[in-house]
Amino acid sequence: MELPAFKLPQIDLPFDVPTLLHPPIDHFVIAIPVLVLIIEIINLVLKKRAIGVLTFFMLLLGMIVAIAAYLTGTVDGKEAYDALSQAGQSELKEHKLLGTYLMLFSGVVVLFKLFSAMARKGLVKAIYLLVLIVFVAGILKQGKDGGELVYEYGANVERVKALDDELFDCKDELSDAEDELKDAAQSEKSSSTPTKETAVSETTPASDTTATTESKVNSSSEDSSTSAKDLPENAIEKVDSEPEAVKIETH
Template sequence: MELPTITLPAIHLPFDIPLLLHPPVDHFAIALPGVILLLELSNLVLKRRAVSITSFLFITLMAIMTGAAYFTGVTDGKEAFELLSDEGQEALRGHKNLGTYLMLASWIVWLAKLFSMMLSRRGIQIAYMVLLLLFVALILKQGKDGGELVYVHGANVAKVQELDDEMFDISEELDDLKAEMKKLKEIQPPVIEPELETEVPAASAPDANHTVEAEDKTKEVQQSEVDAPSAETLPQTTTD
């Protein structure tokens, strides 16, 4: 569920906000509500006024840091917006919108805490705790969305921006090469290669000399068998 877009009037500060100041400021703005919630939960058991005053001071600091996170985020967002993809730009718009709500809500939490301390009524204290829990949940979501802007979309990451520029240059060069190849194909007709006739090698005739030699050897063997006296024609000698 997306929150309705809220736009604040432009506020011109008497000084320039440096770039890349948003991350450290934002970390404080995200951590403080969790600390305040722990103090309030512990004070439900302890019921010490000193703990309640400490919590109020932390809420005051939280509201100030949330405002600082908003202004530093606007500065960094302007620098990163043009370099992001369409999806990244849409995510950045949503991140800024939720940040605006959180900046205003931090002062509502501050007022709720002030009233709960002044009036000491159970209904006001319950309403304050509900507001605080909701604020903590929303600011944690804001931190998650901010991390995705950096790690997924590469917001304000110099190396990612350099790689994007290189990819853009390579894409342009590739388009130019494709255009040149298309022109060359239009100028030069395709060359048709002649079909090569495949010659079937003739079967090699048997070696005539080898055949003649084999026949001569066969005849010699047969002649030697005829000339040799067989064992059956030899005279047999008898012994008395």
């Protein structure tokens, strides 16, 4: 069963609440109501008025300590919130909500104790004891949840905070390395593009040279054919008759 969420108005104190005072104060918040419950059960048999007065002042002290636990818990919670995981942050919010209810409920317990002392009736005392038992059960659950915040999620544990800082630094270094790798890849691509253009420009003169050579060959062949046409007809006839003369001589 989830408690309805609500938030108390923030009160500016004339002094700063030190951090890490919440754990030692919690010991008194748990111990005082448990001790009062034990004394009240014993007083059901003894029925001493002095014991009733003692438990009343003990409950007043418990209410003051509960307020102190709420204030110190608010400070320590803000200090630990950023270093917790998402599950730890959710657990911390629930812990704060239950602590707020218990702080207010401590005043209700004091009022019921006062009514039971004034009425001196068995029914009122029974209701008071029932309210006290519920309050003690809530305090014990709150202590258990606070222990889980420390042991499971590392709330306000110095070593956990140090490891979290180291992890954050490693993530920053990793992101910087990835950025440098991307920049190097881009610079490599940009440097390879001019090389390709240079290769293309170098192959172009070679093709021009080949074309020039081919044109020279074609022009020389044309010149030779032209010179053959320009020869006189007598020279051509002589060339044609020379093989016949050679044949006659051989016979």
